[in-house]
Amino acid sequence: MSGGSSSKEYRERRWYCHNCNYGPLSCRLDDWCPNCSHSRCGYCQEVVMTYRSGR
Numbered sequence: 573m574s575g576g577s578s579s580k581e582y583r584e585r586r587w588y589c590h591n592c593n594y595g596p597l598s599c600r601l602d603d604w605c606p607n608c609s610h611s612r613c614g615y616c617q618e619v620v621m622t623y624r625s626g627r
């Protein structure tokens with residue numbers, strides 16, 4: 573645990589279409605794959621990406 577840092581991190585869940593491997597797609601914005609119109613299912617790989625906000 574390293575606290576006291578001024579940099580903030582954002583975690584966002586992304587998913588990859590298991591049908592055509594398209595991605596990463598946003599779990600909040602994309603309910604289906606825009607490439608092959610496949611709806612997100614349990615077979616689609618879900619990942620958590622970390623973003624840092626800094627100037």
Ligand SMILES: [Zn+2]
Nearest residue numbers: 589592605608
């Ligand atoms: Zn797809």
Ligand SMILES: [Zn+2]
Nearest residue numbers: 590613615616
């Ligand atoms: Zn799927």
